[in-house]
Amino acid sequence: MILSTTSASLVALMLTAGQLPRDQFDDVMPPSHYIHSYPGVVQTLEVPVDALQIFCATAPRKRALPVAACSVAGDGQCTILIRPADDFVEPMRAAVLLHELAHCLGWPATHPKE
């Protein structure tokens, strides 16, 4: 299912960022300067977990956990591939979307803390 992410939902996501307990989501959350709107089109595509492991095969991961999401950016648009919403307990999905949006904005795949 393709879910276009509107600017309104991105704004809601940004507001969520301030409410996430940093210590609980420290592994997932990007540095704060990567939390802002994307200057282009963002699409969110929900993908079943098995297919996501194939699409996101090159995504770096911690431990041996399955990939939760990955993103591809270029030409003024970014596509975020993410497991179906039912696979997440909120606010983890919001944290994962912010993580991927940060990659859209140039946060390196090595996840530097600054």
Ligand SMILES: [Zn+2]
């Ligand atoms: Zn990442």
